[in-house]
Amino acid sequence: MRDRLAGWPARLLLRVLVVVAASAGVVWPASAAQAHEVAGAGATNFRTTLSALAPAVSGVSLSVVENGSRLQAVNVTGEDLIVQGYTGEPYAKIGPDGVFVNDNSPATYLNTDRYATTVVPSGVDGKGEPRWRKVSSENVYRWHDHRIHWMLKTLPAPVAADPSAEHRVSDWTVALDYGGQTLTATGSLDWVPGPSPTLWLLLAMAIAILVGAGGILPRGGYRLLAAGTGLLLAADLLHSAGVAVAETGSLAQRLGALFGADAIALFVWPFGILAAWRLAYASRFAAVVAACVGTLLGFSMALDDAPVWWRSSAPTGLSMTVDRVTVAVVIGASAGLIIAVAALGLRSALRRAAAVTAAEAAAAVARSGTATGESDVDAATQPASEPVGSLSRDDGDEGGDTGRGAASDGGGREGDVVAVGESGPSGVARRSVAGYLAASGVGVVAGAAVGIGLRTGDAPVSASTSTTGPALSDVGAARVAYHGLRQAGIAVPVRPQAHSWVAAFDLVDGVDAKALQGLLRQWSAAAARLADGQGVGQPDDHLVTGSGPCALTVTFGFGPSLFGKAGIPETARPVALAPLPAFTGERLDPGASDGDLGVVVAADDPLVVFHAARVLERIAAPVARVRWRQTGFAATPGATALGSTGRNLMGQVDGTNNPKPADPDFAAKVFVTGDDQPAWLRQGSYLVVRRIRMLLDDWDRLTLDAQQKVIGRRKDTGAPLSGGQETTPANYGTTQADGSPVIPVNAHIRMAAPAFNNGAAMLRRGWSYADGDRAGLLFLAYQADPRRGFIPVQQRLAGNDALSRFIRHEASALFAVPGGVPDGGFVGQDLFGKDAA
């Protein structure tokens, strides 16, 4: 019999394929575990954030890549950047000559493995001279830095106790040496729980049922299976391409990520494309091949990538939603193909049983009368309701694929029937579907491979260049993350930006808590977008088209007068947020002082600042109105040497004794940490704003010597009059020949020194201002508590220090600056407690 003969090789091939698929399925999971990971990191709820690299250096950038698995440093300057190892030793050197690692640093050995399961050779302790070994000629280096990710294969105890809550696992710092100074990268490691997988599971089940129906439907079933196979391949490809895009390594590593471990996809995808094509011609054999392909891809996906459904991040260039959809499609379509093949098998078995019965009946008829041809027997087995075209399809059940069956048959009635089937309208449709599937499959694979091959590394967090158009300068590209433990613009970036806009808003009468929360939510969202260099979707975005974020920061604060409005009880006002006391000699303009809400916008470009200020004012309009605003400026980045202290309009270096982020008590001086403060203020600060006019005409009449005595420092170098250089601590005991102190008793630095103010200290972050003939200092100071910061110092200075004669405090404000804003949250949300809408 023809169908039996044609059936043998097909069945043999089928069995071989099943055995291959089954054994691959058993053996494969071991390697599949690495199939869709990038540098050892898969989908995870751990999130590594780099909040700052300070001080910022043009041409040097650091970023977290591969979903927290590695750090990446880029250095395009002419000087070496040295990454410190775990005990402060030089570990890696990135510079004009390429990348070198120190074979005498334990980090060189530890950082080769995600979990540091290595051995450090004896004698390697990082203490001796570095032994540099060149590893690449590039200006970029990526390494597993174990300070930035979780190193245990068990969860942290607080996370294990409550995995569905957010946890701050740890804060980390990594130090880098550059040109004689230390750059400090700070960041955090958080546990961010993912969503519920139910939706995605339901989507996968729906797709499985839809595709599975292809094995039951008498009409269009194969076309459904062909479409299902095509969808499966497209989703798997899209998913793999997303993973490959997240891979920052070499071309080979990126292609490896695209094709999976052992390039298994290169083997599986062609089978899938072939099966989709033959399925369009209603080949049952192709359905079995498609099911085998689905088994491999679907199991791999379920084992390896299903966690993206319930974890918050994954190494992928796609959005998490798209990534989750691709996983649901692959798992769903695979399950559907398996169901369909099972249904086809069942149908075929039933039909064979029916055929046997019919053949016996036909034989009985033949014995009793006219002999008939073989084809007639076949035709007789068909139910009367089936269309003629489907005859060829059922032939394929046992005879392999229809096209081959028709060709071998050569002619006769059956051949005619097949020809009618292929040239008929449905045949044309099937063929074009198949053609599209095959062509698009091959095209997409090739396109993705080329695209990924050409793609360059991840855009760094701290400084990025746009992918199109000319590269931005490092000033333009500098980026400071809005979200984080603390608000940006206080300690980060270390050098205040060149331009600022400081303003206070008053709530419109009758605004309720909901409206205020809405404003804070919109402000936070806009600030996050602007800090990232994105527009807010309004026509005036074009004001900054072509500009980078220019290190834009937006810092929000709450004034004392906010409490008692918008449903916030007056009793919720922190004790330290009392209006500032009156100081001797001040002449305050009430209209330019105080306010319900304070906003500080700062960036290295005046257009960027103006645009951000406009956006924030526009958002506020229905809820709050500007009470006062003041712009300020400082030296342009690059105008002065890196790390030099700024000068004020009197020509004096200003800010030498500011607390430094590296100081052990920096946080305690600047940020609210104590339990005596409300929770919403933790990691926040208190901001004092003073518009201090300088009476420059009077000042200019003094000789240089007289001016230096007023301040207590030399004007040229900034060194204290007691000697040394700018950073030398002032010696207030040094006397002149006549016994009088070298730094006069009423000199500004003596009166303001923490040593004479019970250790009171604050982080000054001011700008100069000049409006017409008014010019001076827009003084901003951040402190943990104004009662141990600005207030005692100013009480001592006002009217007493020699500088008082040449300045006049004309405006004043105090704001409580809430802690940082988590991704998806808004500034000050904890103030609203459980009522936060």
Place this chain on the structure above:
Amino acid sequence: MIRRLVALLTVVSLSGCAIWGTEGGPSGAGAAKPTATAEASSVPVTASRGADGVQRIEITIGDDLRLRPDTVRATTGTIEITFRNSGVTPHDISVDTVPAVDGGNVNGGDTRTVTVTVTQPGTYPMPCAYHVTSGMQGTLEIVDPS
């Protein structure tokens, strides 16, 4: 063939949770949680004083990123701490007295002894330079001999 697929499905779904790794399935089902001993609160262990007046203690460090004991109590004077690495991952524990004493790298299976002299009573951290972000830190509590 169908039977083979069903068998394969069963095997795979049974081993599923383990395959999804440390963080486990939805809502942390099947996640790798720290063992009870790892979570147990630390009980300070007092270093024993030898005939030479030196206080000695052995601390086991392992792949669970814990120091056992993780709190060592001693009096002012000279303390000799032996770090025994019972795992395969290297560690580098320092004793953050002033100035800090760096223990140096200890590979899996190795031991290393560090001698510190402390004159000021107080609590001194003993972090692992490689793993402190993941919480690997012990404490040295120094009290007055009286």
